[in-house]
Amino acid sequence: xxxxxxxxxxxxGKATAGEAITIKTLISHAMESGQRKNGDGNLIPRSIxxxxxxxxxxxxxxxxxxxxxISTNPYFEFQAIVPxxxxxxxxxxxxxxxxxxxxxxxxxx
Amino acid sequence: MKLTRRHTLMMxxxxxxxxLLPVRAFAALEDDIAAFTGGANVGSEGITLIAxxxxxxxxxxxxEVIAPGATAIIVFASGNPVPAVATFNFGPLAAxxxxxxxxxxxxxxxxxxxARMPDGTFVQTSQEVKVTIGGCGG
Numbered sequence: 295x296x297x298x299x300x301x302x303x304x305x306x307g308k309a310t311a312g313e314a315i316t317i318k319t320l321i322s323h324a325m326e327s328g329q330r331k332n333g334d335g336n337l338i339p340r341s342i343x344x345x346x347x348x349x350x351x352x353x354x355x356x357x358x359x360x361x362x363x364i365s366t367n368p369y370f371e372f373q374a375i376v377p378x379x380x381x382x383x384x385x386x387x388x389x390x391x392x393x394x395x396x397x398x399x400x401x402x403x
Numbered sequence: 404m405k406l407t408r409r410h411t412l413m414m415x416x417x418x419x420x421x422x423l424l425p426v427r428a429f430a431a432l433e434d435d436i437a438a439f440t441g442g443a444n445v446g447s448e449g450i451t452l453i454a455x456x457x458x459x460x461x462x463x464x465x466x467e468v469i470a471p472g473a474t475a476i477i478v479f480a481s482g483n484p485v486p487a488v489a490t491f492n493f494g495p496l497a498a499x500x501x502x503x504x505x506x507x508x509x510x511x512x513x514x515x516x517x518a519r520m521p522d523g524t525f526v527q528t529s530q531e532v533k534v535t536i537g538g539c540g541g
Contacts (some may be wrong), residue, residue: 354494363487363489371503
C-alpha cells in the first residue's frame, strides 16, 4: 500500500578503525497510528513501520521496535563503530509486509 | 430541569466512568513496564532522557535517550492512548547506547525511559513534556 517510501541515510564516507561515527536515517512514511478518524468518523487502520535495523557486515548495530507513537517519516540518529571497511545495511519492516532496504559503503583507513 | 431518578443514575454512571479512565491508562503503562522489567526493582542512575520542556507540536517531539552500557532502552509516553513508543536494542557494533528520534505525544505528560543493563538490572528516568497541540489526531 505504502507508496513513495524512500529511505534516506547519511553515513560518513570514510573513518579510522574503531572510530565512533554518527548515522542519521530518515524514511518517508505516513505512520498511520490507528487512532485517527476519517471524515466519516471511521477509524483509519494502523499502518506503520514496526521495526528498523542497522547492521555492519552482518553484525547488529541497532534494532528498533517502533510503535504508533513514532512520528511521521521516522527519523533515527545513533552511533556505530566501524572495525574495518565494509557495508552498512539498513532495513525497515512495514506492517503490510513490505521491506525497505538501503546500503552504504564506508572505507576505513 | 427536573432531577429524575434516571438522570441521577446516568450522572453517577458518567462520573464513575470518568474516574476510571485515568486509572486504566495508568495501569496499561504499569503493565507495559512490568512486561519489560519482569517486575524487577528499577534504579535511577545511569540513564538520561533529553526532551524539550515545552513542545509546540505534539506530532513531532524530538527526544534522545542515553544509557551507557545498556543492552536495550524502552521509551513510554504515559499519557498516550498506547503508552509504548519504541524499544532500542543495541548490538555489538553500537558505539554508544544512545539514540535520537521523534515521537508523538497526545498531550502534556511524562515521557519515561527504562534501560536494561547487561547484568539484568534496570534503570529508569522520566521527564514531563508540556504539549501545546496534541499529536494523536482526533
